[in-house]
Amino acid sequence: MTSLWSVTLATMVKDIRLEWRSKDALNSMLFFSLLVVVIFMFSFDPLAEESRHIVGGLVWVGFLFASVTALNQTWARELRNQVLDAYRVSPAPANALFLAKVLGNFIFVGVLEALMTPLFVIFYNVRVLGPAWQLLPIAILGTWALVVNGTFFAAMSLRTRSREIMLPLLLFPISIPAVVSMVAGTTSILTGEESAHFYIVLLLTYDVVFTTACLALFEMILHAE
Amino acid sequence: MSDPSISIITVNNVIKQFGRFAALRGVTAEFDAGRFHAILGENGAGKTTLLRTLAGLAQPTRGAISIFGKTPRDACRDMGYMAHPSLLYDEMSGMENLRYYARLYGIDGNGRCEEVIRIVGLDPELARPVGQYSQGMRQRMSLARAILHDPKLLLLDEPFSNVDVQSAQAMVGLLKTMRDAGKTVFVITHQASLLEGVADEFVWMHAGQIVDRTAKLTRAAAPGEDVR
Numbered sequence: 001m002t003s004l005w006s007v008t009l010a011t012m013v014k015d016i017r018l019e020w021r022s023k024d025a026l027n028s029m030l031f032f033s034l035l036v037v038v039i040f041m042f043s044f045d046p047l048a049e050e051s052r053h054i055v056g057g058l059v060w061v062g063f064l065f066a067s068v069t070a071l072n073q074t075w076a077r078e079l080r081n082q083v084l085d086a087y088r089v090s091p092a093p094a095n096a097l098f099l100a101k102v103l104g105n106f107i108f109v110g111v112l113e114a115l116m117t118p119l120f121v122i123f124y125n126v127r128v129l130g131p132a133w134q135l136l137p138i139a140i141l142g143t144w145a146l147v148v149n150g151t152f153f154a155a156m157s158l159r160t161r162s163r164e165i166m167l168p169l170l171l172f173p174i175s176i177p178a179v180v181s182m183v184a185g186t187t188s189i190l191t192g193e194e195s196a197h198f199y200i201v202l203l204l205t206y207d208v209v210f211t212t213a214c215l216a217l218f219e220m221i222l223h224a225e
Numbered sequence: 226m227s228d229p230s231i232s233i234i235t236v237n238n239v240i241k242q243f244g245r246f247a248a249l250r251g252v253t254a255e256f257d258a259g260r261f262h263a264i265l266g267e268n269g270a271g272k273t274t275l276l277r278t279l280a281g282l283a284q285p286t287r288g289a290i291s292i293f294g295k296t297p298r299d300a301c302r303d304m305g306y307m308a309h310p311s312l313l314y315d316e317m318s319g320m321e322n323l324r325y326y327a328r329l330y331g332i333d334g335n336g337r338c339e340e341v342i343r344i345v346g347l348d349p350e351l352a353r354p355v356g357q358y359s360q361g362m363r364q365r366m367s368l369a370r371a372i373l374h375d376p377k378l379l380l381l382d383e384p385f386s387n388v389d390v391q392s393a394q395a396m397v398g399l400l401k402t403m404r405d406a407g408k409t410v411f412v413i414t415h416q417a418s419l420l421e422g423v424a425d426e427f428v429w430m431h432a433g434q435i436v437d438r439t440a441k442l443t444r445a446a447a448p449g450e451d452v453r
Contacts, residue, residue, distance in 0.1 A: 003331075010328035014314070014321075021316050077314070086312040086370065089280050091302045092329040223298075225283060 004099075007092045011100030016107065018077060025070035025108055032069060033116045036062035041123050055124045056186030060179060062116070064146060067109045068168055071150035074101050075158050084158075087222075094219035098151065105147040113139060129192030138185045138196065141203035145178035145210065152214040155221050178206050233258040233378065233409060234279065239288035241274050241433075248274040250433035251288070256411075258377075261404040263420045264413045266430035272413045273309070275430070276380050279411070280306045292378065302330070305376035309383050311367045315356030319366045320349050323373060330374040341369040346395055360387040368396065372403070379403065379410045385419060393419055417442055 019025055040058055044051070078084040087097055120126065128135070150171050157166035185199030234256040241249035249271045256262060264272045277283040278290060281297030281304075292300040306312075313322045323338040332338075339349040345365040355363060368384060379400070385393040393416065401423050404410050414420065417427065421442045429437040429444060437444050 006331075007329055010325055014317070014325045017321070018314065018316050080315065081313055082308055082310040083312050083314055085282055085306075085308060086326065087329065088282055089301055089304065089306045090326070090329040091331075 004093050004096045007096035008099045008103070011097055012104050015074065015100060015104040019104070019108065025073040026111065028069040028073075029066040029108070029112045030115065032066040033062050033112060034119075036065075037116070037119050037123055051124045052126065052129070052190045053187060055120060055126055056190055057183045058124075059117070059120050059186065060142065060182045063109065063113060063143075064172075064175070064179060066112060067105070067146050067150060068171070070105055070108045070112075071147070071154045071171075072164055072167055074105055074151065075154050075163075079158065084222075094222045095215050097222065098155070098215065098218040101151045101155075102144075102148050105151055106143060109143050109147055113143065126190060128190055130189040130196070132189065134189050134196045134200065135186065137200050138182060138189070138203065141200065141207055142178060142182035142185075144207050145182075145203060146175065148207065148211050148214055149174055149178075152210075152218065152221070155218070159224070178203060181206070231258050232256060233293055235289075235291040236275075236279075237289045237291075239275075239278060239285045239290060241271075241278055241283060242286045247433055249278065249285070252433070252435055253288075254428075254435055254438075256409065258409050259404065259407045260425040261400065261410045261420070261423060262412070262426050262428055263417060263424040264411060264428045264430060265415075265417050270430040271433040272430050273382055274433075276306075276382050276411065276413055280304060280380050282306075300378075302374070303377045305371035305374065305379045307367050307371040307379075307381040307384055309386070311355065311363045312370060313355045313363065313366060316354050318352050318354055319347060319358070319369070320351070322355060322366070323370060326370050326373055332374060337373065341373050342366070344372070344399065345369045346392075361389055361392045364388050365392065365396065368399075377408055379408055381410070381412045383413055383415070385414055385416050397423055 036058070044054070150167070153170040153174075154163070154167050157163040157170060160166050181199040181202045185196040185203070188194045188196045188199070232255040236252050236254045239249050239252045240247060252271075252275060264275065266272050274283060278285055279292065279297060281301060290297055293303055297304070313319075317325070319342060320335070320338060323342065324335065327333075327338055342349040345368050347362060347365055347369070355366060358366065364384060364387065368381070371379060371381065384396055388396065397419050400410050400412065404425075412420065412424070425440070427439050427442055427444075428435055429439070
C-alpha cells in the first residue's frame with residue numbers, strides 16, 4: 001500500500017535533491033529579491049521614519065514576485081521527459097504529489113525569506129516597535145498562503161501554452177486577501193500602532209479554506225487532459 | 226501466472242477526439258492474457274492514443290475500456306507503461322530514479338531496483354545522471370522503470386526507437402521471457418521485423434481503427450492503406 005505520507009516525503013526529497021543540483025529556482029528567486037532590495041534602497045531614503053510603513057509592503061511584494069519563479073519551476077521539471085505521466089499511471093495518491101510540491105516550495109521560499117530578511121533589516125534600518133514574535137506566524141501563514149495557491153494554480157496552468165504568464169494572472173488576484181493581511185499585519189507590528197492579531201486570524205482562515213479547496217480539487221487537475 | 230484463454234482487456238467502441246480530430250474512431254477489441262501483441266500502423270494511425278487510453282492517461286470521448294475487470298486507472302497497479310519519452314528525471318541517476326518510483330508503488334529497499342536494472346542489462350552502480358546516458362541506455366532504464374513493480378500487463382510505446390540492433394534484440398528477448406512468464410505485452414513499433422516469430426499477434430491500425438489482427442507479419446492492404 002502506498003501511503004500518502006511516504007509518497008509525499010519521497011517526492012519532496014526528490015524535489016529538494018533536484019533543486020539542490022540545479023539551483024534554478026533558488027538562484028532566480030535570490031537574484032530577483034536582491035534586485036528589489038537594491039532598487040528600492042536607491043529610490044527612497046531608507047533611514048526615514050516612513051520606511052517602517054513601507055517596508056512591510058516592499059518585503060512581501062518582493063517575496064510574492066520572487067516565489068512565482070519557484071512555483072513555475074516546480075512543475076516545469078515534471079514536464080521534461082513527461083515524468084508527470086509516470087506519476088499519473090502509478091497508484092500513488094494525487095494529493096501526495098500536491099503536498100510534496102507545497103512543502104518543497106514552502107522550504108524554498110522559507111530559505112529565501114531567511115536569507116533576505118536580514119538584508120531588508122540592515123538596508124532599510126528597520127526597528128520593530130510592536131511585538132516582534134508576531135512576525136513569525138505572519139511569515140509562516142503568509143508563505144503557506146502564497147505557496148499553496150501558487151502550487152495549485154501553477155499545476156492548473158501547466159498544460160496551457162503560456163503558463164509563465166498564466167500563473168501570475170491566476171495567482172495574484174486570488175492572493176489579494178492574503179497579501180493585504182501579510183502587509184497590514186507586518187506594518188502594524190513594525191510600527192506598533194495596532195495589534196496584528198486580526199491579520200493572523202485572517203491568514204489562518206485563508207490558509208485553511210484554500211488548502212482544503214486545493215486538496216479537494218487537485219486530483220481532477222492532475223488527471224485533466 | 227495469467228490464464229492465456231481469458232480476455233483481460235476489453236475495448237468497447239472507443240472514440241477519442243482531440244477537438245474536431247478523431248484519433249480513435251470506434252475501436253472495439255478484446256485481448257487475451259499472456260500474449261505478445263505488436264501494434265503496427267503508419268504515423269497518425271492512433272497507436273499511441275490507444276496505448277495512452279489503455280494506460281488511463283487519456284480518457285475516451287466515448288466508449289469504455291476494461292482491464293482485469295476494472296477501469297484503466299483502477300488497474301494501474303497491474304500495469305507497466307513505457308512512453309516514447311523516457312519518463313525519467315535527467316538530473317538523477319538511474320538508481321535514484323528507480324528508488325523514487327519504487328516508493329510510488331510501495332516498494333521499500335534497493336533490492337528490486339538493483340534487480341530490474343540488471344535485468345535490462347545496466348549497472349546499478351552507474352552514478353551518472355540519466356541525462357548523460359546514451360539513447361539506448363535511457364530506453365533500457367525506461368523499461369526497467371516500467372517493470373519495476375512486476376506488472377501483469379506491459380504497455381510499451383516504441384521501446385526500440387534509437388536503439389542499436391543488438392540492444393533491441395536483447396530487449397525483445399527480455400519481453401519474450403516476460404510473455405513466457407505469463408505477462409501480457411503490448412508493443413508499438415515501426416521495427417516490426419524485430420518481433421517476427423516473437424509476437425503472438427500483430428494488430429494493424431489505420432486512421433484510428435484496428436483494421437486487422439494477424440498471427441504473421443504479412444497482410445493484404447485495405448483500400449487506401451499503405452502496408453509496409
